[in-house]
Amino acid sequence: MAELSDQLLVVAILAYLVAMVCHAVEYAFGQRGAVSRAVARPERQLVGAAVGGDPAKPPKPVDEVPSGPARAPGRVARSVLAGRVAVALTGLGAVVHLGSLVTRGVAAERIPFGNMYEYLLALTFVGVAVWLGVLARRSALRHLGLYVTLVMVLLLGLAGTVIYTPVGPLQPALRSYWFVIHISAAVLSSGILLFGFVPAALYLLRSGWEQGRRGFPYDLARGLPDAGVLERFAFRIHAFAFPIWTFAIVGGAIWAEAAWGRYWGWDPKETWAFISWVVYAGYLHARATPSVRRSTATWIAVLGFLTMLMNLFGVNLFFDNSLHSYAEVD
């Protein structure tokens, strides 16, 4: 079972990798057609609330066949096909990814959140699931897929190589239902927050492009939805994930009280969770502050993403004095 899980991970990475290539193909060859439609579409439809907002709006399938003055219809159609294949592959990757997680859990006979490797596997799955959920409602955002799959391949690659941990039972300190609650909330929220980085970063590129900046990296934003759309989308995602992240920290504190006698001890992992929390709170706060520009606020969200990465990888690799040694890489 354990080997099966490892093999499934490799398959999932490959699926994401090929999906990434397909997205790139669509991106490179399918110009303006899809793009101008995404821009022309009323904002309301794009931003809606796959995440956190108003419930159950029926998905609005978007007609992907290019209309209007596309210069090379055949090429565009083929590139759209590439985009669809990419989405299908991402879906396939997600299923295999889930399979890898489940077989891992079966092999260890417990919830697969017991170490850093499993934690990463789970939260990247949340990220990709959120992405597919968003895509089901707003297929015009498909272009972001290139970046989503890129992030997935990088994170899973790191998970499978640098911090791989063989299957083992849960340490006694982790046998607590508060631990399960804490880790589930942390997995969910960091998965969503990591995904939120994609529209946040793309918004920054796009708004630069809309202000007339050209050249690398702004040219990448040529085919993207409107800056305003991306910005609001990024905000919704962060606003949805932030309370869950807060809950994860509180749950962690409750567990820490039972396990170590203090709810908060400024252990490096806790310190970085605090830093991320403060930075993301700063982002929401900045966005609600009228005198702060949207781009400044979004930079804070990007900074939040970096602190999350620090917490995921940095703390485990740089500081060996963390009490959270379950996350240790050996």
Place this chain on the structure above:
Amino acid sequence: MSSTGPAPSGRRSPVSRTIALLRNSWRQLTSMRTALVLLFLLAVAAVPGSVLPQRTVSIEDVNEYFREHPELAPVLDRLGGFDVFGSVWFSAIYLLLFTSLVGCIVPRLRDHLRALRTPPPAAPKRLDRLPQHAVIPARDPDPRAIAAVLRRRGWRVVVRGDAVSAEKGYLKETGNLLFHLSLVVVLIGMAIGSWYGWHGNRIVVAGPDSAFCNTLLQYDESGLGPRVDSAKLPRFCLELTDFAATFTDGGQAQSYRATVLVDEAGGAPRHADFSVNSPLRLDGANVYLLGHGYAPVIRYTDRYGQTQTTVAPFLTRDANLTSEGVAAFPDANVDPRTGERDPSLQVAFEGLYLPTAPEEPPFIRSQHPEERAPAVLLIPYRGNLGLDAGIPGSVYQLDQRQVRSGKLTQIDTGKLLRPGETWTLDDGSTVEFVGTRPYVTLSVRHDPGQLIVLVGAGLLILGLTTMLLGRRRRVWFRTTPSDESTTSGSSFVEAGGLPRTDYPGFADEFRELVAVVQGGGNAADDRGETSDRDAAGVREGTP
């Protein structure tokens, strides 16, 4: 007196200038921009707390840092680098932030309470200028009927003549205030915890001779809040009667359980179990199981035939519980005739304990955490142990100064002993490895602010979700009876809607509301002609 705009300075008294300055600074401090800067500073200030070792987390790491960076460490220490979260600058940042917070919250709380009592504002003249607008044909429209429909759906409604004003979503601001206030509650709880809380850590070896009672002196390490009287710590005594740990064959720990005999003031001694994740909760203190290990029992018979036994807890070095420590016999070789102690004849053993020793040398690493083939490697030393010098030394290590100065010398390369084995040293004295006893590392703590922090955190999450999910919006309906109608002579209702916060779904809600009003309270399918101007709301201008 105005605090804005330059006034001729000659006309102003120093007092009024000071007041103006203070008022301006206060206004600055309580602005959201300042709050943002302080939040950012707080995050940055926390970083050194994770990069540098912290006294509150691990004093050993701090000491090691001092050894490795003898030049840098004292400088960092003066800057508070090893106690970041208690340092002046860190405290300054969060105290300023919370001052700003309170200064910001109190006026908003007042405004919000007033807003809760104020009816929704009168309808603007031109409803068609609002982001949402609709005109519904209706026969004999009645503002009171519309008001009733809205009220049923949770809107706060007021009817003024032919117009209905309604507002919803006050909860957003309530949640916002609750969130910010609960941050203050959490801080207060933390402050109470650090003033009135205390903790002590110690190792407890199994057996009645190693029982301990809750007094400060009994702890290896302790911390008292400034408002705690050490004489008033709750009275109780603990004796470790049993410790059970189970491991997988691969050596992974599966469970720990400590059993203690508790003797609390005002009760008969009783047995209690506790383990990691389920602490022993006593009256006024909790006991947490932080770690465990083995304490070898070493019996030494000196050259005069006097026998002494020590139970020395060894510190564990790896996951397989390879442990290191020292068994010291400062009272060895006291001449029984004169009763005189010869300080150059004290004896100590450096020890390496392997719960599962390998079959072949080198005997440096245990193979499994359980005692499957226990053995201890003892290295004997004789001389002055340096215990009388008054310098507190580690009980887990020999005083290396004594070794370096030649006052304490190693007398053999060492020998591996199994339980029950005896080894005769060069002077005819013998040492026996009797066996081991388990020990546990306990943390005893009391934090009276904990519950306040928990409640604060609960309110914080509640406030946060209400704030982020809530949406404040207003709608107005104006009825125009047929005789006043200028368009076609028939009566109609005009509706306008204004989302006051970022709310992309408002257009849909408005449309539905209009449909309901049109259907006279039942959601109807045919909708009025609506215009969807800027669905995303007023606050959503381009940056």
